[in-house]
Amino acid sequence: MSARHLDPTGERHGGMPTWAWGTAPAGLATRDQLRRRGLRPARGQQVVAQLEWASSKARRSGGIRTSNLYRLDEAVPVGPFTPGRARGLAAAMRVRRTCPTCRTEQAYCISTRLGECASCVAGPNPEVDR
Ligand SMILES: [Zn+2]
Known part of the structure; x- marks a missing residue:
């Protein structure tokens, strides 16, 4: 040294x-x-x-x-299992799964190409409309 x-x-x-x-x-x-x-x-x-x-x-x-x-x-x-990282990731996934048109969280990520969930793309559905 x-x-x-x-x-x-x-x-x-x-x-x-x-x-x-x-x-x-x-x-x-x-x-x-x-x-x-x-x-x-x-x-x-x-x-x-x-x-x-x-x-x-x-x-x-x-x-x-x-x-x-x-x-x-x-x-x-470090690591993906810290509570903060897990919360951040969960929040990011929730945003990606939430349709901006009907505000419903879907089981899948909203297509960035379509910009809304499958039911919104398919048009109004009287059975879902309350
Ligand atoms: Zn929708």
Whole structure:
């Protein structure tokens, strides 16, 4: 580990606090590290620091690689089974299944080509009309 990558005040990195590999404070994590904990950065979550390390594969950038660091306590769980994601998905599906003409939620998605449900396309039906 080289001290040249360590710059917690960001003095030499345009104000971005920079930590050498393995020195980042607990509570900060890269996107990959968040992923391993089942987390991801929240929408609009700010990058608070960066990790910097020497890499022979990164010759074009002077042999240095960096990775954004995020606060763990601001990250959100990944996966389709969070209640928020499930609610969002259900709401989106309800909109796609609801006919804009008769306002009835159908068992299928309304065709974007037809723009309304099958009964509306077929015309008024006295049996359904109340
Ligand atoms: Zn309809």
